[in-house]
Amino acid sequence: xxxxxFPWHIYWYVGHDGDVSEIVSRRSSRNAKLAKxxxxxxxxxAVGFGRKLAGGDKKEINAELNQxxxxxxxxxxxELKGGAMKFGQALSVMEAAVPEEFGEHYREALTKLQAAxxxxxxxxxxxxxxxxxxxxxxxxxxxxxxxxxxxxSIGQVHKAEWSDGRIVAVKxxxxxxxxxxxxDLKTLNRMAGMLGTLIPGADxxxxxxxxSERTEEELDYRIEGGHQxxxxxxxxxxxxxxxxxxxxxxxxxxxxxxxxxxTPISKIINQxxxxxxxxxxxxxxxxxxxxxxxxxxxxxxxxxxxxxxxGNFMMLEDGRLAVIDYGACAPLPKGFPPILGEMVALAVEExxxxxxxxxxxxxxxxxxxxxxxxxxxxxxxxxxxxxxxxTFHFTRxxxxxxxxxxxxxxxxxxxxxxxxxxPAEHVMIxxxxxxxxxxxxxxxxxxxxxxxxxxxxxxxxxNRRAS
Numbered sequence: 001x002x003x004x005x006f007p008w009h010i011y012w013y014v015g016h017d018g019d020v021s022e023i024v025s026r027r028s029s030r031n032a033k034l035a036k037x038x039x040x041x042x043x044x045x046a047v048g049f050g051r052k053l054a055g056g057d058k059k060e061i062n063a064e065l066n067q068x069x070x071x072x073x074x075x076x077x078x079e080l081k082g083g084a085m086k087f088g089q090a091l092s093v094m095e096a097a098v099p100e101e102f103g104e105h106y107r108e109a110l111t112k113l114q115a116a117x118x119x120x121x122x123x124x125x126x127x128x129x130x131x132x133x134x135x136x137x138x139x140x141x142x143x144x145x146x147x148x149x150x151x152x153s154i155g156q157v158h159k160a161e162w163s164d165g166r167i168v169a170v171k172x173x174x175x176x177x178x179x180x181x182x183x184d185l186k187t188l189n190r191m192a193g194m195l196g197t198l199i200p201g202a203d204x205x206x207x208x209x210x211x212s213e214r215t216e217e218e219l220d221y222r223i224e225g226g227h228q229x230x231x232x233x234x235x236x237x238x239x240x241x242x243x244x245x246x247x248x249x250x251x252x253x254x255x256x257x258x259x260x261x262x263t264p265i266s267k268i269i270n271q272x273x274x275x276x277x278x279x280x281x282x283x284x285x286x287x288x289x290x291x292x293x294x295x296x297x298x299x300x301x302x303x304x305x306x307x308x309x310x311g312n313f314m315m316l317e318d319g320r321l322a323v324i325d326y327g328a329c330a331p332l333p334k335g336f337p338p339i340l341g342e343m344v345a346l347a348v349e350e351x352x353x354x355x356x357x358x359x360x361x362x363x364x365x366x367x368x369x370x371x372x373x374x375x376x377x378x379x380x381x382x383x384x385x386x387x388x389x390x391t392f393h394f395t396r397x398x399x400x401x402x403x404x405x406x407x408x409x410x411x412x413x414x415x416x417x418x419x420x421x422x423p424a425e426h427v428m429i430x431x432x433x434x435x436x437x438x439x440x441x442x443x444x445x446x447x448x449x450x451x452x453x454x455x456x457x458x459x460x461x462x463n464r465r466a467s
Contacts, residue, residue: 119156120174122146128172132250139163140248144170150311154181154219159258162247166257169244171221173252178219185212213427218327225249227303227326228256234301241293242322259322262314265290269310269442276444286313287394287445289321294436295456298332306330306428308435310442330428337425341459348387348450349465352377362423369419379416386437386449394440394447 125146129137138144142161149169150157154177158170174180189212217223225246232243244257268286272279290313298304305312307328314322339362346355352373359365359376371379382402386392422430440447453460 119148119151124175125156125158125172128175128252132172132253133248154178155221155252160255162255166247167260168247168255169258171254171256173219173221181215181219185215220251221254221327222249222251224325224327225254227329228254230303231297231301231305231323231326234297238320240289240320242316242320244322244324256324259314259316259324261317262322263316265310265313265315265439265443268315269439272444282315283443283445284447285319286315286321287440287443287447290436290439291447291449291452293321293323294432295452298335299456302331302333302335304330304332304428304432306432308432308439310439313439328428330432332429336429336457338459338462340426340429341453341457341461342463344387344453344457345460345463347380347384350377359420364420364423366419366421371416371419375412375416379413379420382413387453390448390450391446392449393445394437395444396441399438399441 125148133140140163142163142165144160145158147158148156149159155171155173158172160168160170162168189209226249228243228246232245235241235243242259244259247255247257249255265286268279268282272283290308294305294308305323305326305328307325312323312325314324316322339358343355343358346352346358356371356373356376359371365371385398385402386394
């Protein structure tokens with residue numbers, strides 16, 4: 001895995017509501033569809049420019065262009081599923097950082113496919129089950145619902161009753177998803193520069209690089225099943241978390257226990273938008289549980305759940321947080337690397353000379369580049385708000401401010417960023433950190449961020465000089 005350069009910018013994603021019969025698997029066909037995005041948006045921009053010259057209202061024209069651009073992004077990438085939609089899901093959690101001037105149109109596009117996507121027909125599902133579970137697969141179920149209950153980037157979920165009476169979720173990978181995913185990632189990587197211009201300041205390259213590295217692992221549901229079994233065993237009987245047990249797994253089909261009366265976090269985010277005052281306690285609880293799950297998992301399970309978006313987290317009626325989808329996991333058998341705790345401790349106490357030396361000697365500075373401790377201090381300033389107090393209130397406004405500072409290409413901080421890199425062994429950790437913070441901002445929630453660091457990140461307390 002290659003090192004990825006700083007910073008982590010505004011992430012975005014799109015999807016599609018309509019029905020499609022099959023994944024478009026031919027690379028030329030998929031490339032043609034992806035090409036619709038820049039061409040269509042460029043055409044609308046030209047029309048908008050003409051209307052401005054003709055005296056049209058600038059705000060109304062910009063709003064209309066934003067809405068239509070969002071609709072096209074949503075339609076094209078959602079229809080393609082595969083890597084195009086996988087890309088979208090990985091970026092969706094940073095919706096809170098989208099500048100307000102892009103309005104609700106992008107916000108709606110950025111949240112639609114966290115739990116829904118175009119279904120594949122029952123005949124294709126049955127063929128996949130024949131190949132993965134054997135032609136006698138129906139005998140393993142008392143009932144199988146052909147209508148999917150949810151779908152995602154490379155597979156969709158069906159509700160069924162297992163032979164022993166358990167209600168189960170059956171995730172079936174789309175036929176051709178593997179070829180489509182690989183083709184999309186190659187195309188999207190080539191289009192990274194153009195895609196970044198669709199929203200000012202966006203830098204999609206780090207996310208695309210990471211998804212490309214994890215592609216093969218996530219395509220094999222047996223690997224996902226192994227991760228989920230490890231998590232389920234480690235958290236079995238936990239008072240605050242539920243990991244559904246795996247019933248059966250094959251390369252392209254995984255069967256797990258069904259979750260009843262589970263409220264998706266995306267719904268709680270919407271409830272918070274509609275009733276901020278009345279949902280404060282619930283939103284804070286959700287954020288606190290998500291934070292605890294991510295921070296504690298390496299120590300408890302030896303793994304880090306590395307696919308943070310609202311569709312993978314649900315609140316149960318008994319107050320526990322249920323977590324699904326273990327295709328992307330980072331192995332951390334010894335817990336978080338102590339260097340992370342040491343870096344946070346040095347930043348908290350503003351010992352930037354020591355922090356800079358630590359970054360130079362541990363691969364956080366690109367070989368041959370030099371940065372001073374003042375440059376590191378100035379660069380980190382926008383990101384350090386959560387570590388200055390025991391609790392922190394994550395908001396969209398804060399996310400937008402941080403993202404704006406991080407993507408100002410004319411700033412001195414951006415010059416510093418070009419000298420920094422994220423060591424490969426920390427890529428998944430920072431993906432989870434960034435994703436979790438993005439969800440907390442969508443929840444508009446306050447949580448004991450530093451208490452989680454103290455409890456679960458080794459190297460932090462050991463390197464604090466102050467009590």
